[in-house]
Amino acid sequence: MIQIFSFNCRLLLFLFLISFTACGQSNKKIENSDSTLLNKSDAEWKQQLSKEQYYVLRQKGTEAPFSGKLLLNKDKGIYKCAACGNELFTDEMKFDSHCGWPSFDREIAGGKIKTHEDNSLGMHRTEIICAKCGGHLGHLFDDGPTETGKRYCVNSLSLEFQRLQDVQEKDAVLINKNSNIDTITLGGGCFWCVEAVYEMLDGVKTVESGYSGGKVVNPSYKEVCMGNTGHAEVAQIIFDNQKTSLEEILKVFFTVHDPTTYNRQGADEGEQYRSVIFYRNQKQYDVAKSIIDELNKNKVYPDPVITQLNPFKAFYKAEDYHQDYYAINKNKPYCKMVIQPKLEKFEKIFKNRIKKSQK
Ligand SMILES: [Zn+2]
Numbered sequence: 001m002i003q004i005f006s007f008n009c010r011l012l013l014f015l016f017l018i019s020f021t022a023c024g025q026s027n028k029k030i031e032n033s034d035s036t037l038l039n040k041s042d043a044e045w046k047q048q049l050s051k052e053q054y055y056v057l058r059q060k061g062t063e064a065p066f067s068g069k070l071l072l073n074k075d076k077g078i079y080k081c082a083a084c085g086n087e088l089f090t091d092e093m094k095f096d097s098h099c100g101w102p103s104f105d106r107e108i109a110g111g112k113i114k115t116h117e118d119n120s121l122g123m124h125r126t127e128i129i130c131a132k133c134g135g136h137l138g139h140l141f142d143d144g145p146t147e148t149g150k151r152y153c154v155n156s157l158s159l160e161f162q163r164l165q166d167v168q169e170k171d172a173v174l175i176n177k178n179s180n181i182d183t184i185t186l187g188g189g190c191f192w193c194v195e196a197v198y199e200m201l202d203g204v205k206t207v208e209s210g211y212s213g214g215k216v217v218n219p220s221y222k223e224v225c226m227g228n229t230g231h232a233e234v235a236q237i238i239f240d241n242q243k244t245s246l247e248e249i250l251k252v253f254f255t256v257h258d259p260t261t262y263n264r265q266g267a268d269e270g271e272q273y274r275s276v277i278f279y280r281n282q283k284q285y286d287v288a289k290s291i292i293d294e295l296n297k298n299k300v301y302p303d304p305v306i307t308q309l310n311p312f313k314a315f316y317k318a319e320d321y322h323q324d325y326y327a328i329n330k331n332k333p334y335c336k337m338v339i340q341p342k343l344e345k346f347e348k349i350f351k352n353r354i355k356k357s358q359k
Contacts (some may be wrong), residue, residue: 038084038133049083056157057083057135060120060127065100068156073102077163078218084133085160086112089152090217095144097151102159104152105144109220110319113152115140128152164217164314180241181205184249185212185278185312187232188257189265193339194235196326197256197346202355203244208236209325210317212278218316227270234278236315246287248353250277254295255349256342260303266338275305278312285309 040048045058055061070079079089079102089104097103107113111131118127118139126140137158144151188194191209198207211224214231224231239249257265259275279285288309295305317323326339347354 037131040133045083050157053082053157056155060136061155062138063101063155063157067100068102070102070156070159070161071100073161075161075163076165076217077161079104079154079159079161081130081133081135081137082158082160083135084130086130086132087218088112088130088137088159089154091164092217093152095146097145097153099151099153101138101153102156103144104154105146105148105150107152108218109222113137128154130158181238182241182246183236183238183280184246184284185234185236185280185315186249186253187212187234187274187276187278188253188259189233189273189275190268190338191233191235191318191322192325192335193256193342194233194253195324196339196343197252198235198237198249199324199327200343200346200354201239201244201248201252201350202353203240203242203248204355205238205240207238208315208317209322210234210236210315211272212236212312212315213276213310217314221319221322224272225270227272231272231316232274232276233272233318234276234315236317244353246284247291250288250291252346252350253277254291254300254305254307256346258301259292259295259305259307260301262306274308276308276310278310278315280312 042058046054049057052063056063073094074091076091078087078091079094080087087108089107093104093106093108095103095105114129114131116127116129118125128137128140129135130137135158136155138152138154141151141153142149186194195207195209198204210233211219211229211231212234214224214229216223216229216231219229219231223229224233237249239246257275261275263269263271263274265273265275277284277288279288288307292305292307292309295301326335326343329335330340
C-alpha cells in the first residue's frame, strides 16, 4: 500500500556501527543573544512607531489606565515588544490585577526584560524595559497575588499580541495553497543537528528549530532544558512532495539519530532529547509506523526502535539564536565534534540528494 523502505538496511547498519555519533559529546551552553541592543536612531523609531507608541516606548510615557486594547485580552498567545518583536509574556502569565494596565506574574525566561531603578515623579519604582531594543514597557511591583509575588504592569502600547490560532492558521494556509507541500515535526535529539541536516536536503523548503509535545505555551530554551515542560527539541520541516517525500525525510531521520535510546542522544540526556515523530494525519502515522516496523523486523539496530509516534498539537519556534545554529557557529567545538560528523554521514549516504546551493 505504502511504498517504504527502498533503502538498504545493511548499509545503514554498517554506517551506524562505524560512525554513529550522537548529539552531545560536549555540554550545550545556554546562551542568550536577545540582549543585544538594537541600534536604531531616534528618527528611525519615530518613523516606525505611532505617536502614542513612541511616547510610551521611547519617552517612558504611560498610557491612561483602562485605555489599553490588551487590558482585557484573554486569548491564547504571545505578548511581544511592539517595537522589536521580542517575545516577553504568554497568556498563561497574565492575570487581572484591576490596576488598569495589562499585568503579568512572570516573564518568558532568558533575560528578555531588564530592570532599572526609577525615582521619577517622587516615587521609588522599578522600571522594566525590553532587553532587545531598550523600549520602555512599564514597571515591576512586588504585590502580585500569585506564587511569584510579582506584578509586571505593562502598557498595552508597548505590546503586540500574537494569537496562537493565527500562527496555526498561517501554517495551514501555506500547506493548503499548494497540495504538494507537507509539514512534519521530528525530535531526534538536539535540534541544532537535526535542523542542519535537513537544511541540506533537496526538496526541503524550510526548517525551524523549536519545541513540541509539552504542556507549557511558548517555553524558553532554559525551561525546556530544565526538563519540566514535557517538550522535545524538534525540527519542523516543510517540504515539497514533488522533490522529496515523507519516506525520504524519515529515512534521513533514522540515519542521523539513534532511535533506540530512551530520552537520550549520546551525552545529551533528558526528556527533551527523546526520539519522537509528531504526525499530522493518518497517512503520516501509517508511513512512520511501517518504517519503524521494518527497521525492527530487519534488526537494523541492535536494540528495538523506541521512537514515539504522537499526534501533533503545537510547535513553538525556538529563540532566534537557535535558528541556523550550525551555519552561524561552524567553528564552535560542539558543532565540530557533534554536528559535523552527522552532516558528513548524511552527505555520504544522500550525496545525490543534496541541494545544489549546498554543494
Ligand atoms: Zn523591544
